[in-house]
Amino acid sequence: MTNADVVLALAEAHLDYLHGKLAKAVGTEKTELEGKIAEFEEVVDFLRGGVPTADDPGVALKRWLGPDTWHTGHPCDEERFYAWVRALHAASHSRVESELRTTATAKLDELQPGCSTIEDFERVLRERVHDAAVILEYLRWAARRR
Numbered sequence: 186m187t188n189a190d191v192v193l194a195l196a197e198a199h200l201d202y203l204h205g206k207l208a209k210a211v212g213t214e215k216t217e218l219e220g221k222i223a224e225f226e227e228v229v230d231f232l233r234g235g236v237p238t239a240d241d242p243g244v245a246l247k248r249w250l251g252p253d254t255w256h257t258g259h260p261c262d263e264e265r266f267y268a269w270v271r272a273l274h275a276a277s278h279s280r281v282e283s284e285l286r287t288t289a290t291a292k293l294d295e296l297q298p299g300c301s302t303i304e305d306f307e308r309v310l311r312e313r314v315h316d317a318a319v320i321l322e323y324l325r326w327a328a329r330r331r
Contacts, residue, residue: 219252245272282318
C-alpha cells in the first residue's frame, strides 16, 4: 500500500464520518456540514484521479445546489451562489440566461431529483439564475469600460 493509498483511505473515512454527523445535524450545523462535505468530496475525487478545481463553474454549481438549503438565502448558501457566479466570470462564460437556467436545472435534478419541478424551488432557481446573468452582464460591461 502506497502513501497515496493511505491518504485516500483516511480521506474516505473522514468523509464517512462527516456523512454520519450530517445525519444527526439540524439547522445551521446541517447547512455548514453540507458545505464541508461538498468541498471534501472534491478532495476525495481528486485523490481518486483528479477532478476540476472549485474555479470550474460545474463544481461551483454543484456546491451551491448540492445542499438541500440552497434556496433559503442562508449566508452559507449565498456564498456558494456567489462562488458559482465568480467561477462563471473567471471562466469567461458568455452564456445567455436561458443556457444558465438549463444547466442549473439539470444540475439540480441530478443532485436533488424532482426538486426543480416544485413551484417554489423553480421560482427561486429562476430568480437566482437571473441574478447571476445580470451580475455577469455588468462585469462584462465594466471590463469593456476599462
